Protein backbone atom coordinates (compact mmCIF):
# COMPACT_ATOMS: atom_id res chain seq x y z
CA UNK A 634 0.00 0.00 0.00
CA UNK A 635 2.80 2.31 1.05
CA UNK A 636 4.66 1.40 -2.14
CA UNK A 637 1.68 2.35 -4.29
CA UNK A 638 1.36 5.65 -2.41
CA UNK A 639 5.04 6.43 -3.02
CA UNK A 640 4.68 5.56 -6.72
CA UNK A 641 1.64 7.87 -7.06
CA UNK A 642 3.51 10.69 -5.36
CA UNK A 643 6.46 10.09 -7.69
CA UNK A 644 4.20 10.37 -10.74
CA UNK A 645 2.65 13.53 -9.41
CA UNK A 646 6.09 15.06 -8.95
CA UNK A 647 7.07 14.00 -12.47
CA UNK A 648 3.93 15.48 -14.00
CA UNK A 649 4.55 18.77 -12.24
CA UNK A 650 8.14 18.68 -13.52
CA UNK A 651 7.02 17.98 -17.12
CA UNK A 652 4.39 20.73 -16.97
CA UNK A 653 6.92 23.21 -15.61
CA UNK A 654 9.41 22.29 -18.34
CA UNK A 655 6.67 22.67 -20.98
CA UNK A 656 5.74 26.08 -19.63
CA UNK A 657 9.38 27.21 -19.77
CA UNK A 658 9.75 25.98 -23.37
CA UNK A 659 6.50 27.66 -24.43
CA UNK A 660 7.39 30.99 -22.87
CA UNK A 661 10.86 30.87 -24.44
CA UNK A 662 9.28 30.20 -27.86
CA UNK A 663 6.78 33.03 -27.32
CA UNK A 664 9.61 35.45 -26.53
CA UNK A 665 11.67 34.26 -29.49
CA UNK A 666 8.89 34.49 -32.06
CA UNK A 667 7.01 37.41 -30.46
CA UNK A 668 7.63 40.17 -33.02
CA UNK A 669 6.75 38.27 -36.21
CA UNK A 670 3.85 36.20 -34.91
CA UNK A 671 2.14 38.91 -32.99
CA UNK A 672 2.46 41.74 -35.49
CA UNK A 673 0.24 39.75 -37.82
CA UNK A 674 -2.31 38.95 -35.14
CA UNK A 675 -2.29 42.21 -33.28
CA UNK A 676 -5.10 44.62 -34.06
CA UNK A 677 -3.35 47.87 -35.04
CA UNK A 678 -4.39 51.19 -33.58
CA UNK A 679 -3.95 52.83 -36.99
CA UNK A 680 -4.15 51.45 -40.53
CA UNK A 681 -2.81 53.99 -43.03
CA UNK A 682 -2.74 54.09 -46.83
CA UNK A 683 0.40 54.81 -48.85
CA UNK A 684 0.07 55.71 -52.54
CA UNK A 685 2.79 54.90 -55.05
CA UNK A 686 2.42 55.07 -58.83
CA UNK A 687 5.23 52.70 -59.80
CA UNK A 688 5.28 48.92 -60.31
CA UNK A 689 5.70 46.47 -57.42
CA UNK A 690 9.38 45.78 -58.15
CA UNK A 691 10.37 49.44 -58.68
CA UNK A 692 12.92 50.97 -56.25
CA UNK A 693 10.46 53.55 -54.86
CA UNK A 694 7.83 50.86 -54.21
CA UNK A 695 10.38 48.61 -52.52
CA UNK A 696 11.42 51.63 -50.44
CA UNK A 697 7.78 52.18 -49.45
CA UNK A 698 7.40 48.54 -48.42
CA UNK A 699 10.56 48.71 -46.35
CA UNK A 700 9.23 51.88 -44.70
CA UNK A 701 5.89 50.21 -43.87
CA UNK A 702 7.62 47.12 -42.50
CA UNK A 703 9.99 49.12 -40.28
CA UNK A 704 7.17 51.30 -38.92
CA UNK A 705 5.11 48.24 -38.04
CA UNK A 706 7.99 46.54 -36.21
CA UNK A 707 9.14 49.66 -34.37
CA UNK A 708 5.63 50.59 -33.21
CA UNK A 709 5.12 46.95 -32.14
CA UNK A 710 2.23 46.58 -34.53
CA UNK A 711 0.37 49.72 -33.45
CA UNK A 712 0.77 51.33 -36.89
CA UNK A 713 0.15 49.39 -40.08
CA UNK A 714 0.80 51.05 -43.44
CA UNK A 715 -0.72 49.48 -46.54
CA UNK A 716 1.22 50.28 -49.71
CA UNK A 717 -0.91 50.65 -52.84
CA UNK A 718 1.44 50.58 -55.84
CA UNK A 719 0.86 50.77 -59.61
CA UNK A 720 -1.14 53.98 -59.32
CA UNK A 721 -4.27 52.20 -58.09
CA UNK A 722 -5.04 55.11 -55.75
CA UNK A 723 -4.96 57.58 -58.66
CA UNK A 724 -2.66 59.97 -60.48
CA UNK A 725 -0.07 61.89 -58.46
CA UNK A 726 -1.80 65.26 -58.68
CA UNK A 727 -5.05 63.75 -57.31
CA UNK A 728 -3.13 61.97 -54.58
CA UNK A 729 -1.57 65.25 -53.43
CA UNK A 730 -4.98 66.95 -53.38
CA UNK A 731 -6.53 64.08 -51.42
CA UNK A 732 -3.70 64.14 -48.92
CA UNK A 733 -4.44 67.74 -48.06
CA UNK A 734 -7.78 66.54 -46.72
CA UNK A 735 -6.44 63.35 -45.18
CA UNK A 736 -8.04 61.00 -47.77
CA UNK A 737 -4.66 59.33 -48.23
CA UNK A 738 -2.09 59.21 -45.46
CA UNK A 739 1.27 58.70 -47.14
CA UNK A 740 2.76 58.86 -50.64
CA UNK A 741 5.93 59.21 -52.64
CA UNK A 742 5.54 61.80 -55.36
CA UNK A 743 7.60 63.44 -58.05
CA UNK A 744 8.63 66.98 -57.18
CA UNK A 745 7.24 68.13 -60.55
CA UNK A 746 3.76 67.35 -59.32
CA UNK A 747 4.30 68.81 -55.87
CA UNK A 748 5.59 72.04 -57.40
CA UNK A 749 2.16 72.63 -58.95
CA UNK A 750 0.86 73.11 -55.39
CA UNK A 751 4.01 74.49 -53.76
CA UNK A 752 5.72 76.61 -56.45
CA UNK A 753 9.05 77.09 -54.62
CA UNK A 754 9.66 73.35 -55.13
CA UNK A 755 10.46 74.23 -58.76
CA UNK A 756 13.84 75.48 -57.56
CA UNK A 757 15.06 71.94 -56.89
CA UNK A 758 14.13 70.62 -60.32
CA UNK A 759 15.35 73.40 -62.62
CA UNK A 760 16.85 72.12 -65.86
CA UNK A 761 20.62 71.55 -65.85
CA UNK A 762 20.82 72.67 -62.22
CA UNK A 763 22.94 69.85 -60.86
CA UNK A 764 26.22 68.70 -62.37
CA UNK A 765 25.56 65.11 -61.36
CA UNK A 766 23.92 62.89 -58.78
CA UNK A 767 26.53 63.65 -56.06
CA UNK A 768 25.86 67.36 -56.47
CA UNK A 769 22.10 66.85 -56.05
CA UNK A 770 22.53 64.69 -52.96
CA UNK A 771 24.91 67.19 -51.38
CA UNK A 772 22.10 69.75 -51.71
CA UNK A 773 19.22 67.51 -50.61
CA UNK A 774 21.10 66.02 -47.67
CA UNK A 775 22.14 69.48 -46.50
CA UNK A 776 20.33 72.47 -45.05
CA UNK A 777 18.58 73.33 -48.33
CA UNK A 778 17.07 69.85 -48.57
CA UNK A 779 15.83 70.02 -44.98
CA UNK A 780 14.25 73.44 -45.58
CA UNK A 781 12.45 72.24 -48.68
CA UNK A 782 11.04 69.23 -46.80
CA UNK A 783 9.55 71.82 -44.43
CA UNK A 784 7.95 73.75 -47.32
CA UNK A 785 5.63 70.75 -47.80
CA UNK A 786 3.78 72.29 -44.82
CA UNK A 787 2.58 75.11 -47.13
CA UNK A 788 0.12 72.62 -48.62
CA UNK A 789 -0.87 70.70 -45.50
CA UNK A 790 1.79 68.01 -45.93
CA UNK A 791 4.74 66.80 -43.93
CA UNK A 792 7.92 66.19 -45.97
CA UNK A 793 9.57 63.02 -44.62
CA UNK A 794 12.49 62.18 -46.89
CA UNK A 795 13.99 62.44 -50.37
CA UNK A 796 13.95 59.54 -52.81
CA UNK A 797 16.11 59.26 -55.94
CA UNK A 798 14.70 59.39 -59.46
CA UNK A 799 17.92 59.88 -61.39
CA UNK A 800 18.15 62.08 -64.47
CA UNK A 801 15.51 62.54 -67.16
CA UNK A 802 16.21 62.45 -70.89
CA UNK A 803 14.14 62.57 -74.08
CA UNK A 804 13.00 59.54 -76.04
CA UNK A 805 11.21 59.50 -79.33
CA UNK A 806 9.19 57.18 -81.54
CA UNK A 807 10.08 57.81 -85.16
CA UNK A 808 13.35 59.67 -85.37
CA UNK A 809 16.14 60.35 -82.92
CA UNK A 810 17.01 63.70 -81.34
CA UNK A 811 20.67 64.30 -82.11
CA UNK A 812 20.70 68.12 -81.93
CA UNK A 813 18.49 71.04 -80.96
CA UNK A 814 17.04 71.31 -84.47
CA UNK A 815 15.71 67.73 -84.27
CA UNK A 816 13.36 68.44 -81.37
CA UNK A 817 11.82 71.47 -83.10
CA UNK A 818 8.15 70.93 -83.83
CA UNK A 819 7.96 67.57 -82.06
CA UNK A 820 5.06 66.93 -79.69
CA UNK A 821 6.61 65.89 -76.40
CA UNK A 822 4.76 64.48 -73.40
CA UNK A 823 5.54 66.24 -70.13
CA UNK A 824 4.30 65.75 -66.58
CA UNK A 825 1.35 67.87 -65.51
CA UNK A 826 3.74 70.69 -64.70
CA UNK A 827 3.76 74.22 -66.14
CA UNK A 828 7.50 74.59 -65.73
CA UNK A 829 8.23 71.33 -67.55
CA UNK A 830 5.87 72.36 -70.36
CA UNK A 831 7.65 75.71 -70.71
CA UNK A 832 11.04 74.02 -70.68
CA UNK A 833 10.08 71.75 -73.58
CA UNK A 834 8.58 74.67 -75.50
CA UNK A 835 11.76 76.67 -74.96
CA UNK A 836 13.54 73.87 -76.85
CA UNK A 837 11.20 74.39 -79.80
CA UNK A 838 8.82 71.45 -79.22
CA UNK A 839 5.13 71.53 -78.28
CA UNK A 840 4.43 70.21 -74.82
CA UNK A 841 1.54 67.83 -74.18
CA UNK A 842 0.63 67.20 -70.54
CA UNK A 843 -0.35 63.57 -69.99
CA UNK A 844 -0.56 61.54 -66.77
CA UNK A 845 2.10 58.89 -66.25
CA UNK A 846 -0.28 55.96 -66.74
CA UNK A 847 -1.29 57.18 -70.21
CA UNK A 848 2.12 57.89 -71.72
CA UNK A 849 2.43 54.48 -73.37
CA UNK A 850 -0.87 54.79 -75.20
CA UNK A 851 -0.09 58.43 -76.07
CA UNK A 852 3.09 57.29 -77.81
CA UNK A 853 1.46 54.27 -79.38
CA UNK A 854 -1.48 56.20 -80.77
CA UNK A 855 0.75 58.97 -82.05
CA UNK A 856 -0.70 61.68 -79.79
CA UNK A 857 2.91 62.55 -79.02
CA UNK A 858 6.20 61.97 -80.84
CA UNK A 859 8.21 61.50 -77.69
CA UNK A 860 8.41 61.81 -73.93
CA UNK A 861 11.07 62.25 -71.28
CA UNK A 862 11.91 60.24 -68.20
CA UNK A 863 14.66 58.28 -66.41
CA UNK A 864 15.90 54.83 -67.49
CA UNK A 865 13.90 52.80 -64.91
CA UNK A 866 10.58 54.45 -65.82
CA UNK A 867 11.30 54.11 -69.56
CA UNK A 868 11.93 50.40 -69.11
CA UNK A 869 9.38 49.62 -66.38
CA UNK A 870 6.49 51.23 -68.31
CA UNK A 871 7.66 49.56 -71.57
CA UNK A 872 8.00 52.93 -73.29
CA UNK A 873 10.94 51.47 -75.21
CA UNK A 874 8.41 49.38 -77.18
CA UNK A 875 6.86 52.52 -78.63
CA UNK A 876 9.74 55.03 -78.52
CA UNK A 877 13.04 53.35 -79.19
CA UNK A 878 15.36 56.37 -79.60
CA UNK A 879 16.71 57.40 -76.19
CA UNK A 880 18.77 60.61 -76.29
CA UNK A 881 20.91 60.98 -73.16
CA UNK A 882 20.65 64.74 -72.59
CA UNK A 883 19.85 64.55 -68.83
CA UNK A 884 17.99 67.86 -68.86
CA UNK A 885 16.58 67.49 -65.34
CA UNK A 886 17.07 65.67 -62.07
CA UNK A 887 13.66 65.66 -60.41
CA UNK A 888 13.90 64.37 -56.86
CA UNK A 889 10.95 62.68 -55.21
CA UNK A 890 9.51 63.32 -51.78
CA UNK A 891 7.98 60.93 -49.31
CA UNK A 892 5.10 62.80 -47.72
CA UNK A 893 2.51 62.40 -44.99
CA UNK A 894 -0.82 64.21 -44.72
CA UNK A 895 -0.84 66.76 -41.88
CA UNK A 896 -4.29 65.44 -40.95
CA UNK A 897 -2.70 62.05 -40.30
CA UNK A 898 0.34 63.56 -38.61
CA UNK A 899 -1.89 65.40 -36.11
CA UNK A 900 -3.29 62.08 -34.87
CA UNK A 901 0.14 60.74 -33.93
CA UNK A 902 2.09 60.97 -30.68
CA UNK A 903 5.53 62.57 -30.61
CA UNK A 904 7.06 59.13 -30.23
CA UNK A 905 5.28 57.72 -33.30
CA UNK A 906 6.19 60.78 -35.37
CA UNK A 907 9.84 60.25 -34.55
CA UNK A 908 9.62 56.56 -35.48
CA UNK A 909 7.99 57.47 -38.81
CA UNK A 910 10.63 60.10 -39.60
CA UNK A 911 13.43 57.73 -38.73
CA UNK A 912 11.96 54.91 -40.86
CA UNK A 913 11.34 57.30 -43.77
CA UNK A 914 14.97 58.41 -43.72
CA UNK A 915 16.24 54.84 -43.52
CA UNK A 916 13.94 53.69 -46.31
CA UNK A 917 15.25 56.56 -48.46
CA UNK A 918 18.83 55.34 -48.08
CA UNK A 919 17.65 51.88 -49.04
CA UNK A 920 15.81 53.25 -52.10
CA UNK A 921 18.86 55.25 -53.20
CA UNK A 922 20.95 52.11 -53.20
CA UNK A 923 18.35 50.15 -55.16
CA UNK A 924 18.04 53.06 -57.56
CA UNK A 925 21.68 52.97 -58.59
CA UNK A 926 21.46 49.28 -59.42
CA UNK A 927 18.14 49.62 -61.22
CA UNK A 928 19.32 52.53 -63.36
CA UNK A 929 22.02 50.34 -64.95
CA UNK A 930 19.83 47.26 -65.18
CA UNK A 931 17.03 49.16 -66.88
CA UNK A 932 19.39 50.75 -69.37
CA UNK A 933 20.82 47.35 -70.29
CA UNK A 934 17.43 45.66 -70.55
CA UNK A 935 16.10 48.45 -72.77
CA UNK A 936 19.13 48.20 -75.04
CA UNK A 937 18.77 44.41 -75.24
CA UNK A 938 15.12 44.88 -76.21
CA UNK A 939 16.15 47.19 -79.06
CA UNK A 940 16.44 50.73 -77.67
CA UNK A 941 18.92 52.90 -79.52
CA UNK A 942 20.99 55.21 -77.32
CA UNK A 943 22.07 58.61 -78.62
CA UNK A 944 24.70 60.39 -76.50
CA UNK A 945 24.26 64.14 -76.94
CA UNK A 946 27.65 65.77 -77.61
CA UNK A 947 28.80 68.31 -74.99
CA UNK A 948 28.47 71.32 -77.31
CA UNK A 949 24.91 70.30 -78.20
CA UNK A 950 24.07 69.89 -74.52
CA UNK A 951 25.26 73.46 -74.00
CA UNK A 952 22.81 74.65 -76.66
CA UNK A 953 19.96 72.81 -74.88
CA UNK A 954 21.04 74.35 -71.61
CA UNK A 955 21.20 77.87 -73.04
CA UNK A 956 17.75 77.49 -74.63
CA UNK A 957 16.00 76.74 -71.31
CA UNK A 958 17.55 79.49 -69.16
CA UNK A 959 14.34 81.57 -69.34
CA UNK A 960 12.51 79.21 -66.95
CA UNK A 961 14.93 80.11 -64.14
CA UNK A 962 13.72 83.70 -64.06
CA UNK A 963 10.08 82.92 -64.86
CA UNK A 964 9.54 80.26 -62.20
CA UNK A 965 12.25 80.88 -59.64
CA UNK A 966 13.14 84.57 -59.95
CA UNK A 967 12.45 85.10 -56.24
CA UNK A 968 14.83 82.35 -55.19
CA UNK A 969 18.00 83.33 -57.03
CA UNK A 970 19.98 83.35 -53.77
CA UNK A 971 19.12 79.69 -53.11
CA UNK A 972 19.87 78.80 -56.73
CA UNK A 973 23.29 80.43 -56.34
CA UNK A 974 23.93 78.38 -53.20
CA UNK A 975 22.96 75.21 -55.08
CA UNK A 976 25.29 76.07 -57.96
CA UNK A 977 28.04 76.83 -55.44
CA UNK A 978 27.53 73.38 -53.83
CA UNK A 979 28.47 71.87 -57.20
CA UNK A 980 31.93 73.35 -56.95
CA UNK A 981 32.72 71.56 -53.69
CA UNK A 982 34.75 68.39 -53.97
CA UNK A 983 33.22 65.30 -52.29
Ligand code: GCU
Pocket residue numbers: 686725742743798824844845861862866889
Ligand atom coordinates in the same frame (compact mmCIF):
# COMPACT_ATOMS: atom_id res chain seq x y z
C1 GCU B 1 8.84 59.30 -62.75
C2 GCU B 1 8.35 59.46 -61.36
C3 GCU B 1 6.84 59.33 -61.27
C4 GCU B 1 6.19 60.28 -62.25
C5 GCU B 1 6.72 60.02 -63.63
C6 GCU B 1 6.11 60.91 -64.71
O1 GCU B 1 8.64 58.02 -63.20
O2 GCU B 1 8.93 58.49 -60.53
O3 GCU B 1 6.44 59.58 -59.97
O4 GCU B 1 4.80 60.14 -62.22
O5 GCU B 1 8.13 60.21 -63.62
O6 GCU B 1 6.80 61.21 -65.65
O7 GCU B 1 4.94 61.27 -64.60
